[in-house]
Amino acid sequence: MTVHAYPSFSRWYAEDHRAPYVRTRKSQGAVLDLLEIERPAGDCSGPALPDLILCQDALGGMRVKGNLGGTNFDETSERGGFFLIAPNFANRIVVETRHRIRALAFPLAHWQRLLDEATDARFSFDFRELHSGTFSAPSIQSAFQQLWCLCDEEGTASRLMAQAAGCHIIAELCRISGAPLAPAKGGLAPWVKRRSLELMRARLAEDISLDELAAEAQLSPCHFARMFKHSVGVPPRVYLTQLRIEKACELLEATDLPVTEIAFDVGYSSNQVLARVFQKHRRMSPSLYRRSVRDASRTTA
Incomplete structure (x- = not known):
C-alpha cells in the first residue's frame, strides 16, 4: 500500500515549513482544495501526494525546471499558464524567480470514485502529456476563476457547483492531453x-x-x-506468483544458490513456502527440479 507523508496537498502546505507562504486557503470538503501561494525563488519540490494538482501562474514570467510526472522540462510560463503535477509522484521543481501561484488540488480518492461511476469504472488519470511543462487553456482559466469564487460559499448547492466545475476542468484536461475519458472497455491502457x-x-x-x-x-x-x-x-496475485516461479526456475538452473536464498530473492519468507508453491506449479520440489534439469543437461551433452 502506498504510504504518503501527508494525506493531501493542503495538509502538506499547512504542516510543512512552507506554511508561511500561503496567502489564501479555500476548501470544499473532500471535493477540492484551493491555495494561493507566494514564495521566493528556490527549490519547490514536493512529496508524492494523493492529489492531482493544477497550478496557475498568477504573475507571469515564472522560470521553472524539473519533472512533474512526465518528462524533464525547463520553461518560462505566461501569466495564467498552468502546470499539472501528477498524483502519487514526488516531483522535482526549481523556480528561478519569485512567484505567486494558485493551486487547485483534486483529492484522488473522491474524484476516482466519482469518475469511475460516470464512466463505468473505466476512468484513468492519464495526463502524461500535460506533466511536461506549461500549457494554456482559456476554458480552464474560466472554470478555475469560477471555483475560486464558489469556494467562498458554503452549503450543498455551492459544493455541487464546485464539483461540476471540477468535472469540467478534468474533461478539458482529457481533451487537451488526448487522454480518452473511457479507455477500451475491460482492459488496461x-x-x-x-x-x-x-x-x-x-x-x-x-x-x-x-x-x-x-x-x-x-x-x-x-x-x-x-x-x-x-x-x-490472470489476476495480479496469480501473475506475480508465475513471475516468482519463473525466476526461481532460472536461479535453480543457472546458479548454485541455496534454495533458502532463492526463496528470499523471489519474495518468499522461507524455503518451505517456496517449496509449497513450487510443488503446486511444477509438481516437484525446487531441489528435485534443480537435479532433473542438470541431469538432463549432462545427458544431452
Missing part, C-alpha cells in the same frame, strides 16, 4: 499494463500490494484488478 508488469518484475523480492499497483495506475484497487485480469489473463 497500454502504458498502465507496461508499467504494472515492469513494477512486478522489478520488485519481485518484495510483497508488492494490489493497492500499490493500483495507485501507480491511478485506478481503484478493485477496478485495477478487474482490468488487469482482462488484459493479462
Whole structure:
C-alpha cells in the first residue's frame, strides 16, 4: 500500500515549513482544495501526494525546471499558464524567480470514485502529456476563476457547483492531453499494463500490494484488478506468483544458490513456502527440479 507523508496537498502546505507562504486557503470538503501561494525563488519540490494538482501562474514570467510526472522540462510560463503535477509522484521543481501561484488540488480518492461511476469504472488519470511543462487553456482559466469564487460559499448547492466545475476542468484536461475519458472497455491502457508488469518484475523480492499497483495506475484497487485480469489473463496475485516461479526456475538452473536464498530473492519468507508453491506449479520440489534439469543437461551433452 502506498504510504504518503501527508494525506493531501493542503495538509502538506499547512504542516510543512512552507506554511508561511500561503496567502489564501479555500476548501470544499473532500471535493477540492484551493491555495494561493507566494514564495521566493528556490527549490519547490514536493512529496508524492494523493492529489492531482493544477497550478496557475498568477504573475507571469515564472522560470521553472524539473519533472512533474512526465518528462524533464525547463520553461518560462505566461501569466495564467498552468502546470499539472501528477498524483502519487514526488516531483522535482526549481523556480528561478519569485512567484505567486494558485493551486487547485483534486483529492484522488473522491474524484476516482466519482469518475469511475460516470464512466463505468473505466476512468484513468492519464495526463502524461500535460506533466511536461506549461500549457494554456482559456476554458480552464474560466472554470478555475469560477471555483475560486464558489469556494467562498458554503452549503450543498455551492459544493455541487464546485464539483461540476471540477468535472469540467478534468474533461478539458482529457481533451487537451488526448487522454480518452473511457479507455477500451475491460482492459488496461497500454502504458498502465507496461508499467504494472515492469513494477512486478522489478520488485519481485518484495510483497508488492494490489493497492500499490493500483495507485501507480491511478485506478481503484478493485477496478485495477478487474482490468488487469482482462488484459493479462490472470489476476495480479496469480501473475506475480508465475513471475516468482519463473525466476526461481532460472536461479535453480543457472546458479548454485541455496534454495533458502532463492526463496528470499523471489519474495518468499522461507524455503518451505517456496517449496509449497513450487510443488503446486511444477509438481516437484525446487531441489528435485534443480537435479532433473542438470541431469538432463549432462545427458544431452
